[in-house]
Amino acid sequence: MNLPSHGANPHYLYEKIGLAMPKNIIDFSANINPLGPPGILKEHWNSFYEQMQVYPDPEGRILKRQIAENEKISEQEVLLGNGAAELLALVGRMLAGKKVLLIQPTFSEYEKICRANGCEIHYYIMNDLNWQLDLEKITEIIKHVDAVFLCNPNNPTGIYYKKEALLVLLKACVKHNCYFILDEAFYDFVPFYENMIPEQKNYPFLIIVRSMTKMFSIPGIRLGYMVANASVIKKMAELQPHWSLNSIALKTGELLLEEKAFVAETIQYVEKEKQVLVPFYAKMGFTITNSQSNFYLLKDPLYDKQHDFLHFLLKEGIVARHTYNYPGLDGRWLRFAIKNRQENERLQGVMTKWMKTQR
Numbered sequence: 108m109n110l111p112s113h114g115a116n117p118h119y120l121y122e123k124i125g126l127a128m129p130k131n132i133i134d135f136s137a138n139i140n141p142l143g144p145p146g147i148l149k150e151h152w153n154s155f156y157e158q159m160q161v162y163p164d165p166e167g168r169i170l171k172r173q174i175a176e177n178e179k180i181s182e183q184e185v186l187l188g189n190g191a192a193e194l195l196a197l198v199g200r201m202l203a204g205k206k207v208l209l210i211q212p213t214f215s216e217y218e219k220i221c222r223a224n225g226c227e228i229h230y231y232i233m234n235d236l237n238w239q240l241d242l243e244k245i246t247e248i249i250k251h252v253d254a255v256f257l258c259n260p261n262n263p264t265g266i267y268y269k270k271e272a273l274l275v276l277l278k279a280c281v282k283h284n285c286y287f288i289l290d291e292a293f294y295d296f297v298p299f300y301e302n303m304i305p306e307q308k309n310y311p312f313l314i315i316v317r318s319m320t321k322m323f324s325i326p327g328i329r330l331g332y333m334v335a336n337a338s339v340i341k342k343m344a345e346l347q348p349h350w351s352l353n354s355i356a357l358k359t360g361e362l363l364l365e366e367k368a369f370v371a372e373t374i375q376y377v378e379k380e381k382q383v384l385v386p387f388y389a390k391m392g393f394t395i396t397n398s399q400s401n402f403y404l405l406k407d408p409l410y411d412k413q414h415d416f417l418h419f420l421l422k423e424g425i426v427a428r429h430t431y432n433y434p435g436l437d438g439r440w441l442r443f444a445i446k447n448r449q450e451n452e453r454l455q456g457v458m459t460k461w462m463k464t465q466r
């Protein structure tokens with residue numbers, strides 16, 4: 108199934124499938140905050156015009172210092188990126204030719220960057236009945252690889268793995284000189300998130316990657332950061348193009364790091380939506396993942412592959428994320444972002460219509 112490999116930009120999906128794109132589509136395939144960007148960005152929009160006319164600080168000192176202060180670490184342990192995507196690409200370059208373990212199903216970029224850098228790729232595939240990490244099995248594989256990628260909460264399932272489990276894997280990584288790349292692109296949506304950054308001191312092989320584009324709805328601006336051992340950060344910084352972050356992204360980041368109330372409001376909003384959606388899906392007979400994030404996997408258990416269901420939704424103007432390019436899912440689930448009440452209501456209407464045609 109040769110469908111686009113990412114969510115967002117739904118016209119590509121309609122084009123590939125050969126369907127006319129309805130006028131009023133709702134894109135549930137991009138996992139972006141349903142509240143949109145915080146108001147502070149609009150308030151400062153005009154000042155960005157000034158920023159545009161100067162070269163950005165290639166070190167992004169102010170933002171870096173802010174992150175370091177927030178996390179009680181040194182600036183030497185922080186690297187800013189043109190989105191988490193750039194930081195992951197740098198990790199890929201650092202791991203060129205090495206053996207890597209991907210815990211699947213997960214974000215498809217890990218595999219892409221590892222392949223681009225000639226890595227030898229190993230998989231641990233989670234069972235899609237419970238999505239458990241079999242710590243014993245993974246620890247065994249860690250003995251034979253140079254790096255392991257884990258996404259927490261995991262994209263596409265939304266499942267959050269507790270710190271206790273991650274520490275078991277980290278211990279194995281330290282013992283076997285294996286990097287642990289922890290992608291926390293969606294960490295700030297998790298209601299009871301346990302911060303892993305303090306563990307960096309105890310586990311020098313830990314590399315944490317965070318995105319600011321999801322929580323703050325700025326995928327078009329591109330901003331993320333990485334926390335790792337100072338020597339790893341130095342190595343990555345040497346691989347990064349000069350002025351990789353533009354001055355608007357830097358200024359935006361400085362403003363957004365202060366938006367703690369907005370993050371709390373978002374968590375509350377998403378939780379409230381889940382309280383509506385979870386019982387609705389249960390009542391209708393759909394199966395969904397126990398997500399701790401702002402997206403979830405869903406399937407109609409009557410079918411193995413969700414191909415016809417995806418088509419039906421697209422015709423109705425509902426864009427879901429297909430899962431054909433996720434090893435371990437292979438099209439058996441669809442991923443949906445949690446959007447605002449009005450949009451979720453329309454989704455519920457279309458879901459009801461589907462069930463009526465099927466049962």
Ligand SMILES: Cc1ncc(COP(=O)(O)O)c(C=O)c1O
Binds near residue numbers: 192262319320326330
């Ligand atoms: C798990 C995960 N990590 C990283 C990224 C990249 O984020 P950014 O927009 O900051 O580049 C994404 C984007 O979809 C993602 O889903």
